[in-house]
Amino acid sequence: MAHASDMIAGDIEGYLKAHEHKGLLRFITCGSVDDGKSTLIGRLLFESKLLFEDQLAAIEADSKKYGTQGEEMDFALLVDGLAAEREQGITIDVAYRFFSTDKRKFIVADTPGHEQYTRNMVTGASTADAAILMVDARHGILTQTRRHSFLMALIGIRHLVVAINKMDLVDYSKARFDEIVDEYRAFAKQLGLEDMTFIPLSALKGDNVIEHGHHMPWYHGPTLMGYLETVEVDEERLQHTPLRMPVQWVNRPNLDFRGFTGMISSGSVKPGDAIRVQPSGKTSRIKRIYTYEGDLEQAIAGQSVTLLLEDEIDISRGDVISGVDAPAETADQFETTLVWMHDQPLLPGRPYLLKLGTQTVSATVSQVKYQVNVNTLEHTAAKQLDLNGIGVCTLSLSRPVAFDPYKENADTGGYILIDRMTNNTVGAGMLHFALRRSQNIHMQHVDIDKQARGIAKGQKPAVLWFTGLSGAGKSTIANLVEKKLHAAGQHTYLLDGDNVRHGLNRDLGFTDADRVENIRRVAEVARLMADAGLIVLTAFISPFRSERQMARDLMEEGEFIEIFVDTPLDVAEERDPKGLYKKARRGELKNFTGIDSAYEVPESPELHLRAAELSTEEAADAVIALLRERELIACDQFNL
Numbered sequence: 001m002a003h004a005s006d007m008i009a010g011d012i013e014g015y016l017k018a019h020e021h022k023g024l025l026r027f028i029t030c031g032s033v034d035d036g037k038s039t040l041i042g043r044l045l046f047e048s049k050l051l052f053e054d055q056l057a058a059i060e061a062d063s064k065k066y067g068t069q070g071e072e073m074d075f076a077l078l079v080d081g082l083a084a085e086r087e088q089g090i091t092i093d094v095a096y097r098f099f100s101t102d103k104r105k106f107i108v109a110d111t112p113g114h115e116q117y118t119r120n121m122v123t124g125a126s127t128a129d130a131a132i133l134m135v136d137a138r139h140g141i142l143t144q145t146r147r148h149s150f151l152m153a154l155i156g157i158r159h160l161v162v163a164i165n166k167m168d169l170v171d172y173s174k175a176r177f178d179e180i181v182d183e184y185r186a187f188a189k190q191l192g193l194e195d196m197t198f199i200p201l202s203a204l205k206g207d208n209v210i211e212h213g214h215h216m217p218w219y220h221g222p223t224l225m226g227y228l229e230t231v232e233v234d235e236e237r238l239q240h241t242p243l244r245m246p247v248q249w250v251n252r253p254n255l256d257f258r259g260f261t262g263m264i265s266s267g268s269v270k271p272g273d274a275i276r277v278q279p280s281g282k283t284s285r286i287k288r289i290y291t292y293e294g295d296l297e298q299a300i301a302g303q304s305v306t307l308l309l310e311d312e313i314d315i316s317r318g319d320v321i322s323g324v325d326a327p328a329e330t331a332d333q334f335e336t337t338l339v340w341m342h343d344q345p346l347l348p349g350r351p352y353l354l355k356l357g358t359q360t361v362s363a364t365v366s367q368v369k370y371q372v373n374v375n376t377l378e379h380t381a382a383k384q385l386d387l388n389g390i391g392v393c394t395l396s397l398s399r400p401v402a403f404d405p406y407k408e409n410a411d412t413g414g415y416i417l418i419d420r421m422t423n424n425t426v427g428a429g430m431l432h433f434a435l436r437r438s439q440n441i442h443m444q445h446v447d448i449d450k451q452a453r454g455i456a457k458g459q460k461p462a463v464l465w466f467t468g469l470s471g472a473g474k475s476t477i478a479n480l481v482e483k484k485l486h487a488a489g490q491h492t493y494l495l496d497g498d499n500v501r502h503g504l505n506r507d508l509g510f511t512d513a514d515r516v517e518n519i520r521r522v523a524e525v526a527r528l529m530a531d532a533g534l535i536v537l538t539a540f541i542s543p544f545r546s547e548r549q550m551a552r553d554l555m556e557e558g559e560f561i562e563i564f565v566d567t568p569l570d571v572a573e574e575r576d577p578k579g580l581y582k583k584a585r586r587g588e589l590k591n592f593t594g595i596d597s598a599y600e601v602p603e604s605p606e607l608h609l610r611a612a613e614l615s616t617e618e619a620a621d622a623v624i625a626l627l628r629e630r631e632l633i634a635c636d637q638f639n640l
Contacts, residue, residue, distance in 0.1 A: 031145055290308060361401060
């Protein structure tokens with residue numbers, strides 16, 4: 001079966017040991033549709049003799065059914081596994097394949113060429129050391145070629161092979177090869193791509209794939225396999241960069257052992273080295289490097305180890321252990337490039353979870369500075385990012401994190417965004433640099449805190465968050481609740497949706513992005529008012545669960561009370577106190593909640609008021625009763 005079949009038969013243990021210590025290269029193939037990516041990978045698998053006899057038999061049968069090469073074997077079918085791919089003759093999903101030679105092991109990702117599968121290409125490229133960019137010698141540099149080149153430059157792939165394929169269809173012309181090389185070099189200069197190797201080949205016929213062949217005697221460079229076997233892998237480069245080890249786990253099996261476990265993403269470390277832990281900035285020295293097989297004298301990038309320190313310092317999962325002389329940076333605001341991967345658009349101000357290495361924090365995209373047209377490289381204005389959109393944005397985190405610019409270290413500079421409600425990965429990004437303001441703004445300590453202010457007012461601070469459709473009765477109920485609280489001597493403030501839009505939020509419209517920002521601002525104001533010791537009432541439609549969850553997360557446990565004023569749409573529309581539903585039905589009012597903009601019903605509110613079945617007085621009393629039950633107000637102040 002394999003290239004080492006003789007060794008397998010004679011010395012299986014020796015073969016396995018030799019195989020275990022081979023280096024590993026991860027690379028991708030990309031380019032335009034029908035440039036021959038899948039055929040090339042199939043050829044590599046076939047030539048490396050890593051196919052079983054039943055696989056060869058199956059591919060011969062499939063070639064007759066789905067193939068595009070007549071009676072010859074269609075190597076692309078070894079990779080295009082989805083029925084839709086075979087029927088259309090294209091790659092849709094990322095296909096990963098493994099093969100090896102005497103010198104190295106390989107994992108190759110065959111990525112799709114169509115624009116609508118940009119996110120799939122980014123996924124496949126995120127862990128690659130090198131890329132093979134396929135170019136059809138007949139067609140030259142196409143739009144997809146430029147787009148994938150931009151993405152490779154964006155992701156930071158350092159080694160690029162421009163494989164000019166199908167040379168057999170242009171009579172192995174050196175002039176055509178030189179023409180494409182000159183055109184691509186001029187384009188690549190705009191992107192800052194430098195480490196490029198150009199190889200003319202025929203994936204179908206095998207020329208310059210494994211061996212040079214005799215059709216292109218004018219080419220004296222390496223074969224594709226020769227290049228793949230010798231190119232530097234990123235792990236080797238990272239061994240010579242500053243130490244970074246994101247802490248995955250605090251290992252404390254007993255009172256006498258406290259270690260910090262993780263994979264070293266860059267650099268090297270040995271006992272006695274001085275280290276700094278970010279973001280805290282605390283320092284110590286390495287006492288031991290522990291592994292399952294025993295202590296090490298040195299650990300390098302790519303190894304998973306447990307580090308024991310000489311000092312007892314506080315380190316948690318997500319912290320980054322660095323060399324003391326070249327520590328990771330820390331910040332909570334960044335400029336970043338973000339690739340959006342979800343059907344629902346990115347809305348600035350919406351809270352997401354950000355996973356950077358082993359750190360997970362809350363994050364919001366503050367602003368989309370511009371979107372990049374990956375076909376033309378133009379920068380265009382944008383307020384949001386749609387599926388497969390790529391934009392340069394400002395990013396704000398809930399707390400400082402340790403990081404490196406992505407171009408220096410992908411592990412500590414690359415992140416994903418996760419939807420807080422569904423746990424779906426919705427975006428992937430690359431940190432460029434910390435914003436200067438993140439270094440100049442610090443939390444100021446104050447001696448009088450929220451608890452002291454609440455005691456002075458004789459109450460516990462809280463936020464009563466009324467949510468529901470327009471016309472549901474939120475403002476009416478909230479206003480009556482405030483009157484009752486005020487009459488009982490409580491200190492309150494009512495934030496009403498319409499009133500806030502006359503001042504603080506007068507610059508916002510009613511698009512989804514504006515609604516998100518509207519609630520973000522209101523939530524921050526409510527938090528400040530609660531910090532002042534007040535009972536804050538907010539009456540806003542607040543249609544999205546994500547923003548209501550964001551408001552809840554700003555408060556301490558038990559301080560946020562979500563009150564769902566549940567009024568059926570037909571009842572709210574019949575009331576229509578401001579005539580808004582009539583305008584929406586006539587098409588005069590766009591993005592109106594309940595008509596042409598969604599309202600996401602609360603899943604577990606603290607209080608569910610079925611407003612069509614209750615009078616305003618009964619609804620207000622239900623709110624007061626809940627506050628008494630939770631001991632936010634004194635029970636003897638109301639007669640209910």
